[in-house]
Amino acid sequence: MTDQTATPETVYETDALIAEDIDAYLDAHQNKTMLRFITCGSVDDGKSTLIGRLLYDSKMIFEDQLAALEDDSKKVGTQGQEIDFALLVDGLAAEREQGITIDVAYRFFATEKRKFIVADCPGHEQYTRNMVTGASTADLAVILIDARKGVLVQTRRHSFLCKQLGIRNIVLAVNKMDLVDYDQSTFEHIVADYRSFASEIGIDDFTAIPMSGLAGDNITSPSEATAWYDGPTLIDHLETVEVASAINVAKPFRMPVQWVNRPNLDFRGFSGLISSGTIAPGDAVRSLPSGKTSTVKSIVTWEGELEEAQAGQSVTVTLEDEIDCSRGDVLAAADTPPETSDQFETTLVWMDDEEMTPGRAYWLKLGTQNVSVTVQAPKYEINVNTMEHLAAKTLELNSIGVCEITTDKPVVFEAYGDNRALGGFILIDKITNRTVAAGMLHFSLRRAQNVHWQATDITREAHANLKNQAPRVLWFTGLSGSGKSTIANEVEKRLNLMNRHTFLLDGDNVRHGLNKDLGFTDTDRIENIRRIGEVAKLMADAGLVVLTAFISPFRAERRMVRDMLPEGEFIEVFVDTPLEVAEKRDVKGLYKKARAGDLKNFTGIDSPYEEPENAEIRVNTVEMTAEEAATYIVDQIMPLR
Amino acid sequence: MTDTSSFPMTKPLTHLERLEAESIHIMREVAAEAQKPVMLYSIGKDSAVMLHLAKKAFHPSPPPFPLMHVDTTWKFKAMYEMRERSAEEAGMDLLVHRNPEAEERGINPFDHGPLHTDMWKTQGLKQALDKYGFDAAFGGARRDEEKSRAKERIFSFRTASHGWDPKNQRPELWNIYNTRKAKGESIRVFPLSNWTELDIWQYIMAENIEIVPLYYSAKRPTYDYEGGLFMADDPERLEKILGYMPELTERSVRFRTLGCFPLTGAVESEAATLSDIVQEMLLTTTSERQGRVIDKDSGDGSMEKKKQEGYF
Numbered sequence A: 001m002t003d004q005t006a007t008p009e010t011v012y013e014t015d016a017l018i019a020e021d022i023d024a025y026l027d028a029h030q031n032k033t034m035l036r037f038i039t040c041g042s043v044d045d046g047k048s049t050l051i052g053r054l055l056y057d058s059k060m061i062f063e064d065q066l067a068a069l070e071d072d073s074k075k076v077g078t079q080g081q082e083i084d085f086a087l088l089v090d091g092l093a094a095e096r097e098q099g100i101t102i103d104v105a106y107r108f109f110a111t112e113k114r115k116f117i118v119a120d121c122p123g124h125e126q127y128t129r130n131m132v133t134g135a136s137t138a139d140l141a142v143i144l145i146d147a148r149k150g151v152l153v154q155t156r157r158h159s160f161l162c163k164q165l166g167i168r169n170i171v172l173a174v175n176k177m178d179l180v181d182y183d184q185s186t187f188e189h190i191v192a193d194y195r196s197f198a199s200e201i202g203i204d205d206f207t208a209i210p211m212s213g214l215a216g217d218n219i220t221s222p223s224e225a226t227a228w229y230d231g232p233t234l235i236d237h238l239e240t241v242e243v244a245s246a247i248n249v250a251k252p253f254r255m256p257v258q259w260v261n262r263p264n265l266d267f268r269g270f271s272g273l274i275s276s277g278t279i280a281p282g283d284a285v286r287s288l289p290s291g292k293t294s295t296v297k298s299i300v301t302w303e304g305e306l307e308e309a310q311a312g313q314s315v316t317v318t319l320e321d322e323i324d325c326s327r328g329d330v331l332a333a334a335d336t337p338p339e340t341s342d343q344f345e346t347t348l349v350w351m352d353d354e355e356m357t358p359g360r361a362y363w364l365k366l367g368t369q370n371v372s373v374t375v376q377a378p379k380y381e382i383n384v385n386t387m388e389h390l391a392a393k394t395l396e397l398n399s400i401g402v403c404e405i406t407t408d409k410p411v412v413f414e415a416y417g418d419n420r421a422l423g424g425f426i427l428i429d430k431i432t433n434r435t436v437a438a439g440m441l442h443f444s445l446r447r448a449q450n451v452h453w454q455a456t457d458i459t460r461e462a463h464a465n466l467k468n469q470a471p472r473v474l475w476f477t478g479l480s481g482s483g484k485s486t487i488a489n490e491v492e493k494r495l496n497l498m499n500r501h502t503f504l505l506d507g508d509n510v511r512h513g514l515n516k517d518l519g520f521t522d523t524d525r526i527e528n529i530r531r532i533g534e535v536a537k538l539m540a541d542a543g544l545v546v547l548t549a550f551i552s553p554f555r556a557e558r559r560m561v562r563d564m565l566p567e568g569e570f571i572e573v574f575v576d577t578p579l580e581v582a583e584k585r586d587v588k589g590l591y592k593k594a595r596a597g598d599l600k601n602f603t604g605i606d607s608p609y610e611e612p613e614n615a616e617i618r619v620n621t622v623e624m625t626a627e628e629a630a631t632y633i634v635d636q637i638m639p640l641r
Numbered sequence B: 001m002t003d004t005s006s007f008p009m010t011k012p013l014t015h016l017e018r019l020e021a022e023s024i025h026i027m028r029e030v031a032a033e034a035q036k037p038v039m040l041y042s043i044g045k046d047s048a049v050m051l052h053l054a055k056k057a058f059h060p061s062p063p064p065f066p067l068m069h070v071d072t073t074w075k076f077k078a079m080y081e082m083r084e085r086s087a088e089e090a091g092m093d094l095l096v097h098r099n100p101e102a103e104e105r106g107i108n109p110f111d112h113g114p115l116h117t118d119m120w121k122t123q124g125l126k127q128a129l130d131k132y133g134f135d136a137a138f139g140g141a142r143r144d145e146e147k148s149r150a151k152e153r154i155f156s157f158r159t160a161s162h163g164w165d166p167k168n169q170r171p172e173l174w175n176i177y178n179t180r181k182a183k184g185e186s187i188r189v190f191p192l193s194n195w196t197e198l199d200i201w202q203y204i205m206a207e208n209i210e211i212v213p214l215y216y217s218a219k220r221p222t223y224d225y226e227g228g229l230f231m232a233d234d235p236e237r238l239e240k241i242l243g244y245m246p247e248l249t250e251r252s253v254r255f256r257t258l259g260c261f262p263l264t265g266a267v268e269s270e271a272a273t274l275s276d277i278v279q280e281m282l283l284t285t286t287s288e289r290q291g292r293v294i295d296k297d298s299g300d301g302s303m304e305k306k307k308q309e310g311y312f
Helices: A010-013 A015-020 A022-031 A047-057 A063-076 A093-098 A127-135 A155-165 A185-200 A234-240 A244-248 A446-450 A460-466 A483-499 A505-512 A522-541 A556-565 A579-585 A590-595 A628-638 B015-033 B045-058 B077-090 B100-103 B116-131 B147-151 B197-207 B236-242 B275-285 B302-308
Strands: A034-039 A104-110 A116-120 A140-144 A168-177 A207-210 A255-257 A259-260 A268-274 A283-288 A292-301 A316-320 A329-333 A339-350 A359-364 A369-375 A381-382 A398-411 A424-428 A435-445 A472-477 A501-505 A547-548 A571-577 A617-620 B037-042 B067-071 B094-098 B136-138 B155-158 B186-188 B218-225 B228-231 B251-256
Touching: A015 A022, A022 B197, A022 B275, A034 A047, A034 A127, A034 A155, A047 A104, A047 A116, A047 A140, A047 A259, A093 A268, A104 A168, A104 A617, A104 B147, A116 A127, A116 A234, A127 A339, A140 A155, A155 A185, A168 A505, A185 A207, A207 A234, A259 B015, A268 B015, A316 B015, A359 A398, A359 A435, A359 A556, A359 B236, A381 A617, A424 A579, A435 B186, A446 A590, A446 B236, A460 A522, A460 A590, A472 A522, A472 A556, A483 A501, A483 A547, A483 A571, A483 A628, A501 B037, A501 B251, A505 A522, A505 B037, A522 A547, A522 A590, A547 B218, A556 A571, A579 B077, A617 A628, B015 B045, B015 B186, B015 B197, B015 B218, B037 B045, B037 B116, B045 B077, B045 B197, B077 B094, B094 B100, B094 B116, B197 B275, B228 B251
Parallel strands: A034 A116, A034 A140, A140 A168, A168 A207, A472 A547, A472 A571, A501 A547, A571 A617, B037 B067, B037 B136, B067 B094, B136 B186
Antiparallel strands: A104 A116, A255 A329, A259 A268, A268 A316, A283 A292, A283 A329, A292 A316, A339 A398, A339 A435, A359 A369, A359 A424, A369 A398, A381 A398, A424 A435, B155 B186, B218 B228, B218 B251
16 A cells, blocks of 8 residues: 655645646545544654644645744754744644643644544643543544653553544554664564553554654655555555544434424424434434434435435434424434433543532533433542552542443433444533533443333322422521521421421431431532432422421532422522621531531531522521511412412 | 445545534534524635535524624625625625724724724624624634634633633533533634635535635736735725825736735735636645734734634
């Protein structure tokens, strides 16, 4: 496959053809395929130089950029009077000064056969996040090694991450061969070293190329300096390797529905990007999670109807039958549908400065599905340098672990290894809206498949009707000593006099029984609230007006309980008492203990209280007595029908 | 269905087909998840491609958002003509915003230099987004245009004051976009992020997309000004603002990029067809934004600085 006579000119087409027959040139370039790859290497492996070289050789650098480059090379370059290609790709002002790349940058170049999108990924450990981001869309990874240094810790880390993200094509670019006199045994020694490590982590196949980004050896044309090497040049390899979208075509049909297209009553189409397989009119399809089947009527595009569409295309599909299908559902081949489940084992890569909080509810976005999810404490964390499994209570920024997750609704999925589009997901913090983690689904946990929701004949409406009231959960939140229990008790007394069926769940009381196994760490506090939320929900299902009195310091968990209940049933009551006032009251003597250091994790002292931002009801206990507050609250919630 | 071998061999998708599918996917995500999206329309070739993709993404419905032009009053006449027609053909509402303060103070590229861009474009855009309460705005920027763009996400978050923080971008994995945001925050969405200039031209040819005639070479009245070659699109206005009439010469010129006529340099050219244009682009090795003064006016890293201040 290596054309021994290839030169950069023949690889990239000559200016002559452009000048003489532009139409022939354009014709040739109209039918290129596209490959996305990442380059990983540590700070001085010559990564930016290699990318700069690829851009330079493919004429993706323009004259004025080149002039600026020559100028810059002399000013800040590290290559003396030579052109410093690295300056072409180190973009942001901050990193120019530091001389390192600090984020993922995307570069473009093209040969006659392919367009390439390169994710330029930084190598040092604190930026695992960026590398995982770049790897998520890549078909291939170029792992750079400095021939003078051989396989290093970061080589292992990069390879491991690429493997985790499902990259099948690995190129081991043994760079800076010019600095080891193009020595064959040095190259072979490194390759053997890498092979033994790679097989340990499940990389069975890779392509090793001896090269020099600086001198241009084996990049676009075979180097005379490495006559002993008869493999492909880097460009040869990149031009011929199979792209993922082509592989996905052979798999069963799946299309996550993005948008329902309804211009008028006569047209109802389902729009989405086909993630695998092919589809044609007449094909039987199944909509998931509902499981309803129908037949493809047409594939509608702007150019007209298609006879067939394949993985990688964005289309709009109409069906023969009016089946229920909307954004978040997945259209799939009727006889080989993907599974649905609500409990999974996953690999999580934590990407946020704030560490993971086991038990907290996050948003999970997978394809077009958005659900609420809770994450268990990791089964183990993986040391990305040694691949060792470590015990861990949480995951911090840039750490990777295996965790079980539970979603609040069934999710249509496939194992990440089989289908990135239905197995890769992100987690989003419900309060900050930041993307806090990337995840890969391994498999569904059996429990969810075997435990089904049992439908009962007496519905929650029937329970409520019998009591002649609308169920509510009055969620009292505030500092210790703010007056939550006292006011809740007064409210319950008033409702009782009005013949309302109520129940008061009090924090201290519940910790005597149901939650006596829980302490006061953040994780235990969250589990405490989750259980109370579930109990309150059951009681609301039974038709009761539930009053709860818990500090419940975190917005995320109050939101979690709110999301468990039908809209309008959760009433957040903020008992607003300033810390000084609550501390002065100190009914139970707890503030004194906390100040003395005898009581750890005490809200307001050494554990935070996040005030509600939009509580339905707010009572100020400095201005009101408990009785006045109770009357006010009852006024707000009546008539409870 | 499981026996995939029964399917005829499918042809691998070309790079243009894959870029198109990705852009359409991005637009549909925004339509499904944003509360009030808008497409910023600058009337240039990238905008033309973006608008074409929007028509394809939602067909047979019209794109479910309006087009918005942040005007400076200094665009070429041919651009204004094309603007009205394109919106109408796409079945979309067209909103035009002009910064009233810039209008009142008569801000122009000759007397006010960088302030012209700041007032009309940067401030004008912020005003327009705030005025209508748009929470997502499509823009036609590409990552190959300029170095700091190469690192920007496809979904780029802006604070309530429209600032961009390159150190605090959300990681963007697979094709999953996190569109959640706090009240007042907004997203700039760049569906053409992964397109190069050559891709754009190839797509315009393949799809037969109409572009402003100024991209094609023709005899036009030109003048030299501060070392650049410009076209006298509105000679009367030019004379009024300069206080004299520059010497006009008929030259065969075209534009690589379109902005305000006194800021957009023309190039002498005979390229009168799309193939000619692409040929010229591939042979001349001057990058696209050179014709526009904006990148250079405050030295190195100036686009990055502008973006932090809220420029698109």
